Amino acid sequence: MKTNLLNYTLEDLANYFESIGEKKFRAKQVFRWMHVYGVSNFEDMTDIAKSLRAKLQDLAEVAVPKLVTEKLASDGVYKWALEVGNGNKIETVFIPDAGRGTLCVSSQVGCALECQFCSTGRQGFNRNLTAGEIVGQLWWANKRLGKDPKGEKIVTNVVMMGMGEPLANYENVVKAMRVMLDDNAYNLSKRKLTLSTSGMISALDKLAFDCPVSLAISLHASNNEVRDKIIPLNKKYPIEDLLAACKRYLDNSPKDYVTFEYVMLKGVNDDLAYAHELIKLVKNIECKFNLIPFNPFPNSGFECSAFGHILKFQKVLQNAGLITTIRKTRGEDIDAACGQLVGKVVDKTKRQQKWALLSV
Numbered sequence: 001m002k003t004n005l006l007n008y009t010l011e012d013l014a015n016y017f018e019s020i021g022e023k024k025f026r027a028k029q030v031f032r033w034m035h036v037y038g039v040s041n042f043e044d045m046t047d048i049a050k051s052l053r054a055k056l057q058d059l060a061e062v063a064v065p066k067l068v069t070e071k072l073a074s075d076g077v078y079k080w081a082l083e084v085g086n087g088n089k090i091e092t093v094f095i096p097d098a099g100r101g102t103l104c105v106s107s108q109v110g111c112a113l114e115c116q117f118c119s120t121g122r123q124g125f126n127r128n129l130t131a132g133e134i135v136g137q138l139w140w141a142n143k144r145l146g147k148d149p150k151g152e153k154i155v156t157n158v159v160m161m162g163m164g165e166p167l168a169n170y171e172n173v174v175k176a177m178r179v180m181l182d183d184n185a186y187n188l189s190k191r192k193l194t195l196s197t198s199g200m201i202s203a204l205d206k207l208a209f210d211c212p213v214s215l216a217i218s219l220h221a222s223n224n225e226v227r228d229k230i231i232p233l234n235k236k237y238p239i240e241d242l243l244a245a246c247k248r249y250l251d252n253s254p255k256d257y258v259t260f261e262y263v264m265l266k267g268v269n270d271d272l273a274y275a276h277e278l279i280k281l282v283k284n285i286e287c288k289f290n291l292i293p294f295n296p297f298p299n300s301g302f303e304c305s306a307f308g309h310i311l312k313f314q315k316v317l318q319n320a321g322l323i324t325t326i327r328k329t330r331g332e333d334i335d336a337a338c339g340q341l342v343g344k345v346v347d348k349t350k351r352q353q354k355w356a357l358l359s360v
């Protein structure tokens with residue numbers, strides 16, 4: 001089987017070149033062709049010696065995941081489905097906004113964590129994405145969207161908020177993020193690359209040293225009783241431990257605050273008393289809140305809080321001096337909003353069967 005060079009950081013690629021008897025420094029040229037110019041065919045890497053191109057053609061490939069569908073929502077949001085083998089598909093979403101364009105990248109086929117309000121969680125889990133499949137999503141988005149008339153890239157920000165729990169696929173996600181940050185590749189700044197996690201503390205501590213990027217935490221509850229019910233992982237990593245880990249992370253973070261995401265679930269976590277509880281909970285940590293209106297999916301069993309109520313919840317937090325935004329729901333008409341990504345997961349965990357039985 002050929003070696004997929006898309007899985008490699010620049011350092012990996014240099015080592016690979018050495019292993020095939022080439023000079024390490026040649027790796028940079030090939031790396032730039034792949035990631036800066038979006039070239040996947042060695043033939044087209046015109047300033048590389050012909051002999052090296054032929055050798056690479058024999059031994060290696062730049063295997064980008066196959067783009068199978070593209071949907072464009074009325075508000076300019078794109079959703080792409082990419083084929084990742086064995087009938088599995090993942091989804092990537094692009095969200096244009098004033099002055100920036102954010103790409104929402106998937107890290108796994110499905111998710112093993114079963115947060116109750118998330119349709120990806122309901123799909124079950126198949127496998128981790130490779131580093132090449134993660135970077136491949138940014139590769140495609142740049143290819144499709146290119147640059148604006150001023151020559152600036154359309155994709156300016158990346159959030160690891162698509163399908164899957166990025167910290168559960170630690171090695172590959174870190175490799176992929178290193179490529180995204182590399183100035184010989186996508187040259188993103190650490191402030192414009194955000195990883196969202198439901199709270200895998202052990203990996204979070206490592207991330208602070210291996211690849212500190214901006215951090216978003218799916219908090220979604222102000223106490224363990226509520227959080228245990230909606231995020232099963234909380235039983236392993238309870239809120240107080242999670243907050244302590246966030247504080248440790250801030251010592252190395254490119255931003256001096258953590259963003260707490262809070263999905264608004266009617267009658268579950270949206271009582272104003274919980275907003276007051278949150279204020280006490282986070283009083284020792286620099287943070288911002290992002291309230292996410294719950295995006296429904298079939299048989300979810302949840303409802304979104306009324307918008308007027310979300311505003312009241314926001315006001316309580318704001319009155320305590322906490323910067324609190326409400327996430328605009330985007331791409332709704334193509335099911336591209338937060339928590340609605342399902343791709344096509346050939347479910348190894350048989351979770352879909354379990355849910356089908358429960359909803360009878």
Ligand code: SAH
Binds near residue numbers: 161197293294
């Ligand atoms: N696994 C990571 C990142 C992917 S989910 C995590 O859980 O953080 C990205 C965000 O969407 C998370 O904050 C998640 O809790 C939220 N989310 C999941 N399902 C949702 C839904 N149906 N409506 C609104 N937000 C949802």
Ligand code: SF4
Binds near residue numbers: 111112114119162
């Ligand atoms: Fe997985 Fe995140 Fe969905 Fe939870 S919210 S099931 S961690 S993708």
